[in-house]
Amino acid sequence: MPPRPLIIDCDPGVDDAVALLLAFSAPDTFDLRGITTVAGNVSGALTAHNACVIRSLAAREDVPVFVGANRPLLVAPVEAGHFHGANGLGDLTFAAPTKGPESTHAVAFLADTLSKAAPHSVSVAVLGPLTNIALALRANAAAAQGVREIVIMGGARSEGGNITASAEFNIYADPHAAAIVFSSGLPIVALGLDATHQVRTNPARMARLEALSSARARAACQLLRFGEHVERTLAHREGAPLHDPAVIAYLLAPELFETQAARIDVETDSPLTRGHTAVEFPLETPSATCWATRVHADGVFDLLTRRLA
Template sequence: MTVTGACAVEKIDLIIDTDPGADDVVALLFALASPQELNVRALTTVAGNVPLDKTSRNARLAREWAGREDVPVYAGASKPMLRTPIYAADVHGQEGLSGVPVYEPSQGLAQGHAIDYLIDTLKAARPKSITIAILGPQTNLALALTREPGIVQGIKEVVIMGGAHFNGGNITPVAEFNLFADPQAAEVVLNSGVRLIYLSLDVTHKILTSDERLKRIAALNSNASKLVVDILNDYIKADMESYGIAGGPVHDAAVIAYLLRPQMFSGREVNLVIDSREGPTFGQTIVDWYDRLKAPKNAFWVESADAQGFFDLLTERLARLK
């Protein structure tokens, strides 16, 4: 039986952990344009799509473009827990953002390290009060949990863009990039016992751009809408060519849509195992979708979504930005 998420009713205290990246920037604009529902306490950055200095700059650019310099940006882990770093410049460009001019934002990073920020904030939080959205490798939260396992007390849930099951991988036949970049970190988070919601390639590849959807965003005729259209027009080329599809996914923005409108998504509680063994299945998310093993359920795996509803909501929120 498929379970559909319940409608959110109260403002979400949110930390966004991110490795911008084109789709991350769209996700950040989406989130920062939604202050009535999302209290974005901070952005924490990690190496992933590009190295840490560039992901940290791109997060600050997104903040600037959203007119939300009130939100601090903390730089975090510059490499995975154990494996050799990998990047995705072939998809996102050498700067992590192609299709738009990249420059040094006017406001700098917050003082202190992202991992310290996570530990201090979660230790001081009310029990199960803070949601963490992870849009890249899970290194920052994993390192924080390794140092201070007790911080789980402050976490309501962790909503992750990552993994693949039915869709297959996008960096190996079975692995999605964020999990392949640091599967050991993903294992630490999985084993922490926090509530996990995974938005994998299974669902993001069902939420595709189209000429009409991008035209509606362009018609907003704002700086933010122009940036998003220019970013996406360049970014989606790789997936359209690789998969032979007519549009492209906006992976990380699906996490923000889920937080805002969980009723637009459906999935089920599953047992999830992450393969961190060296070999052809390194980074694979093994999902017991049909409950063959009768093992304890440790994640909610999102499998489908209302694609038009997603783009309607994204367009509505981008209309709030200049």
């Protein structure tokens, strides 16, 4: 089977960087059409720079990077540098990227690429706020026809939030964009904190990764060790959750995940519960949206280890 078209929309970000390393390591599965970046974990300028850094580290300059929205649709910008370091890549050591982003805006690239693609052919992985995706769907309604699936890292139900008591960061950062995408009727798989908190580093899993010699594996280990430190000091929990890598793992091996059809509504009006995802199942009417409930965590780490080797 030929590699399937994939666009990754992201805001690197420590865990975004690990997700990109995993995606770059799967050319047999993914025809990576482009990386689009958005303001989120850090500023829009830094997320674009960081995507170029990881692309260069992975020696995948064949994949274009496009700079996207530098602020949410309506709310004030919020960043998470305290979880990702001042530059967004923790304490990762890296050389300057060998190639910069393209001149085309990410929203124009998304709208044009998806509208011209074969029907239902392009997977879209969203690792940050949904601003670019919402803008692309608004810019060209025909973009929807090219979407095979949108796999989103975002939302929380039973786990509660990680930016407020009820909201996960990516949805909180641009709730209006999330509401547009979740109400689009497109096929969506949402990997919220209920799923990604099940996929955490531990000593045995890190030992296997640290035994690898590839540059991609060494970089992933440095990023994950930084994530462990932040999780321990700020969240008082052991193990770094693989939020964004879980999206790429789902696209590579969906059998590692259990999902359930759901209706997902996003709170946009209340300042108290901004970005809350109301995830409801069972449903009275069919839904194209699925919510991830369980993850085979060891299987995800096996996959990450094999690919980064």
